[in-house]
Amino acid sequence: MKIFYVANVRFPTERAHGIQIAKMCEALVRAGADVTLIVPTRGSGDPFKYYGLTEQFEVKRVWSPRSVATTFDFLFSSFVFGIMSFLFLLRHKSDCVYSMDLDPISYTLLPLLRRPYFFELHGPKRKTVPNRILFRYIAGIITIGERVKSELEKNFPRLREKIIVKPNGTDLTAHNHVKDDARALLGITVEKPLAVYTGSPLGWKGFEVAVEAATRLPDVAFYFVGISADDFAKRGVEIPENVSAIGRVAFRYTALWQDAADILFVTGTQANEYSYKHTSPMKLFEYMAARRPILACGTPAIRQYIDEGQAFFYEPDDAESFASGIRDILSDHASAEARVKNAFRKAEKLSWDNRAAEVLAFIKKQI
Incomplete structure (x- = not known):
């Protein structure tokens, strides 16, 4: 099956959506599809080396x-990319087109292709004219959570029977270092327990609560990988002595930082609807695969994918609750280990290969 995957994204990129696109293309190839990824020219570099991909697929860059x-x-760039990618698709045959919700413009011409197209949605959509047209002719939608599916079906009843729910995946082979070796490779010499966050500095992530909690836990070293001191400064956040802002790292080092941790934490906030209700953080599934205790924000979004049998939780935007969760993990080793094992068993079912195989089966069924 020939699939054109259209993505308005700088590629490669350290952002989570770039990782998701790369891993899905690779896994779709392993599942038997012939994939061409269509991206703008603003990206540069070798994505196969950057993401550590082992399967080859064509990357076609169209001008924008x-x-x-x-x-x-x-x-404006999205508008131009939408036109240029549409012209490319008109000249080249495929069994279907696959795309992701990355901007409000570039996908608007897809209904004119007169071939099956599929859309991956990570959040609900409003009843706008472009969305009505998009969904009127769409062959299928892949969402990351039941809440997104429910809201889509409420706003666009014709989508019933056209939606499947597939959370983001993870790479089970990425974690191959024991804790001490990972710390040695990273040059970490502190004797304190390490609580590690790997992610971006986007405001809706709610990571500030972890910094406040760190002031209550002087005997724990906090590492924020993907967030720099400048990122904290821009948000008016003062960095305590036991917090290290590592900044962005190459993708291949993310798993190494996770392997170095005693605790991995994922944040969220009630102040942002997407964060509270809809996000499907890939870091959560990476944490599960890393076999480390997880402290997770107790938002409905995160509780869609993991429960008390697999992680410890804290109340959204509550620094004392966060600190209490860290203390519980450090003091109750038996409970922490049991949850680690349960989380890894679930992660085994959430591999990119499993996700791609199920998505490909859905595509074949719909066309």
Whole structure:
């Protein structure tokens, strides 16, 4: 089956959506599909080396403006990419087109292709004219959670029977270092327990609560991988002595930082609807595969994928609850180990290969 995957994204990128796209393309190839990824020219570098991919697929870059510094620049670039990718698709045959919700413009021409197209949605959609047209002719939708599915079906009843729910996946082979070896490779010499976060500095992540909690846990070393000191400063967050802001690292080092941890934590916030209700953080599934105790924000979004049998929870935006969760993990080793084992068993079912195989089966069924 020939699939054109259209993604308006800088590629490769350290952002989570780039990782998801790369891993899904690789897994779809392993599942038997012939995949061509269509991306803008603003990306550069070897994605196969960057993401450590072992399966080859074609990456076709179509021209679009490189500047996305302002909202207008991004929207204009998305508009141009939508036209250029559409012209490419008109000239090349495929069994279907696959795309992801990355901007509000570039996908609007897909209904004119007159071939099956599928959309991956990580959040609900409003009843706009472009969305009505998009969903009127769509062959199928892949969402990351039941809440997104329910809201889509509520707003667009014709989508019933056209949606499957597939959470993000994880790479079970990425974690191959014992804790001490990982710390030695990273040059970590502190004697304190390590609580590690790997993710981006986006405001809706709610990571500030962990910094506040760190002030109550001086005997724990906190490492924020993917967040720099400048990122904290921009948000007016002062960094305590036991917090290290590592900044962005190459993708291949993310799993190494997770392997070095005693505790891995994933944050969220009630102040942002997407964070509270809909997000499907890939780091959560990576944590499960890393076989480390997890402290997770108790949002409905995160509780869709993991429960008290697999992780410890804290109340959203509550620093004392966060600190209490860290203390519980450090003091109750038996409970922590049991949850680690349960989380890994669940992670085994959430591999990218399993996800891609089920998505491909859905595509074949719909067309």
